[in-house]
Amino acid sequence: MDTFSDNRLTDxxxxxxxxxxxxxxxxxxxxxxxxxxxxxxxxxxxPIQSRLKHLQDKGYIKWQEGKARxxxxxEKISDVIPILGSVAAGGLIETYSDVQENLDISDVLxxxxxxxLTVNGDxxxxxxxxxxxxxxxxxxxxxYSIRNGTIVSALVxxxxxxxxxxxxxGHKIFxxxxxxxxxxxxxxxxxxxxxxxxLAVWRKV
Amino acid sequence: MDTFSDNRLTDxxxxxxxxxxxxxxxxxxxxxxxxxxxxxxxxxxxPIQSRLKHLQDKGYIKWQEGKARxxxxxEKISDVIPILGSVAAGGLIETYSDVQENLDISDVLxxxxxxxLTVNGDxxxxxxxxxxxxxxxxxxxxxYSIRNGTIVSALVxxxxxxxxxxxxxGHKIFxxxxxxxxxxxxxxxxxxxxxxxxLAVWRKV
DNA sequence: TGTATTAGAAAACATATGTTTTAATGGATA
DNA sequence: TATCCATTAAAACATATGTTTTCTAATACA
Numbered sequence: 001m002d003t004f005s006d007n008r009l010t011d012x013x014x015x016x017x018x019x020x021x022x023x024x025x026x027x028x029x030x031x032x033x034x035x036x037x038x039x040x041x042x043x044x045x046x047p048i049q050s051r052l053k054h055l056q057d058k059g060y061i062k063w064q065e066g067k068a069r070x071x072x073x074x075e076k077i078s079d080v081i082p083i084l085g086s087v088a089a090g091g092l093i094e095t096y097s098d099v100q101e102n103l104d105i106s107d108v109l110x111x112x113x114x115x116x117l118t119v120n121g122d123x124x125x126x127x128x129x130x131x132x133x134x135x136x137x138x139x140x141x142x143x144y145s146i147r148n149g150t151i152v153s154a155l156v157x158x159x160x161x162x163x164x165x166x167x168x169x170g171h172k173i174f175x176x177x178x179x180x181x182x183x184x185x186x187x188x189x190x191x192x193x194x195x196x197x198x199l200a201v202w203r204k205v
Numbered sequence: 206m207d208t209f210s211d212n213r214l215t216d217x218x219x220x221x222x223x224x225x226x227x228x229x230x231x232x233x234x235x236x237x238x239x240x241x242x243x244x245x246x247x248x249x250x251x252p253i254q255s256r257l258k259h260l261q262d263k264g265y266i267k268w269q270e271g272k273a274r275x276x277x278x279x280e281k282i283s284d285v286i287p288i289l290g291s292v293a294a295g296g297l298i299e300t301y302s303d304v305q306e307n308l309d310i311s312d313v314l315x316x317x318x319x320x321x322l323t324v325n326g327d328x329x330x331x332x333x334x335x336x337x338x339x340x341x342x343x344x345x346x347x348x349y350s351i352r353n354g355t356i357v358s359a360l361v362x363x364x365x366x367x368x369x370x371x372x373x374x375g376h377k378i379f380x381x382x383x384x385x386x387x388x389x390x391x392x393x394x395x396x397x398x399x400x401x402x403x404l405a406v407w408r409k410v
Numbered sequence: 411t412g413t414a415t416t417a418g419a420a421a422a423c424a425t426a427t428g429t430t431t432t433a434a435t436g437g438a439t440a
Numbered sequence: 441t442a443t444c445c446a447t448t449a450a451a452a453c454a455t456a457t458g459t460t461t462t463c464t465a466a467t468a469c470a
Contacts, residue, residue, distance in 0.1 A: 012417095028277045030234040032457060044419045049459075068273040068426060068457050072233045105310070108409060128335040128408070151410070203333070203406040204313060205356070217447095237427060249449045254429075273427050273456060 016040060016051045017060055021073055030071035108200045113139050117153060124163055127178035133203045137196025151198035221245060221256050222265055226278060235276035313405045318344050322358060329368055332383035338408045342401025356403035
């Protein structure tokens with residue numbers, strides 16, 4: 001007996017399921033049964049309820065009985081990815097079995113005014129930020145709040161923008177690379193504008 | 206005139222707004238006005254409606270009038286982040302001005318059965334994959350399709366799972382680290398199960 | 411072909427829930 | 441203190457919507 005056949009969807013069920021997911025992605029809330037009815041070109045809510053029950057039995061959705069528009073999709077939402085375990089990048093470790101938790105990148109993405117920059121060059125290579133990486137940054141509103149060791153994008157007017165470690169010593173600010181081939185840049189606080197601090201690194205291969 | 210004061214929320218409005226966001230994150234659908242009423246420790250729906258109107262006027266939410274549970278949070282959804290330009294990680298380059306394009310990570314996330322692994326150790330450090338990084342992997346269905354040089358997670362039964370470069374020479378498979386301190390692992394094809402190939406790297410700082 | 415099973419239409423029902431109205435309360439302002 | 445405004449409570453209303461029932465049409469099966 002195929003364990004998957006239990007959860008397999010009929011065409012009608014699958015069409016409804018895909019439509020629901022699309023609706024909820026667009027509107028951030030559940031559709032009503034009558035909306036699904038129209039979308040499925042039906043003229044009575046009964047078939048929809050039947051399909052919803054099947055989708056529920058097969059573990060695709062759930063809802064709060066009697067409550068309007070309370071569907072929930074049971075599965076990874078957009079930005080949640082199952083973390084299946086750890087991999088050794090040194091020796092070998094035991095295999096992973098099942099989902100441990102979910103990788104949720106939304107907490108970074110949903111922050112206010114997050115922006116991304118493309119990295120050029122290798123001055124941060126020892127911080128594992130490589131040429132071509134995307135760095136996700138949060139705007140810096142208060143330069144005095146930056147802590148030493150933070151990776152920031154800084155604009156030095158007339159010169160340009162750079163990604164470096166922020167280090168403040170006395171009244172001087174040093175922008176230090178994570179690559180010994182580059183010398184620190186020494187600046188007065190008035191000479192530099194800090195644009196963002198590093199939240200995350202994204203590398204697509 | 207402060208342009209921000211228009212959109213600033215009162216404590217009551219902010220408490221409701223945060224509660225709504227939390228509810229919708231948890232349930233994937235909108236709460237009802239009476240639920241909000243109870244959550245805000247009120248005994249009548251009128252104050253909630255007043256606060257919702259203010260949230261709407263200030264551009265935080267919207268809904269479909271007369272329809273139950275149709276709230277939407279107005280904010281940049283999901284997975285599109287403005288790319289403001291490049292930063293030098295070498296010398297200095299010109300500053301960035303405006304949005305160049307958007308970083309869309311959904312193409313990776315939306316792939317079928319993508320999963321994530323936590324990286325342990327430093328054997329891939331020269332590939333800029335550091336201890337603690339999350340690697341996003343696509344399942345490998347056909348081991349013969351793996352190209353030399355791909356980074357894969359491989360299960361060596363009885364030993365464990367590891368993240369390495371895949372290299373095939375003749376009838377032997379070599380799992381090579383990106384760190385000269387680690388020796389390649391030499392295997393026969395029958396000894397190893399390939400689970401995923403690297404799609405992207407995610408590092409939250 | 412005839413029967414059983416399923417899907418759909420139609421109508422009616424129950425209620426969850428948005429909306430409105432009115433009055434009471436509390437806080438700010440003059 | 442008196443007045444005004446915003447907030448809340450209470451009640452009532454309208455309807456969107458989940459649910460149930462009954463009947464018919466379509467489909468599968470023997």
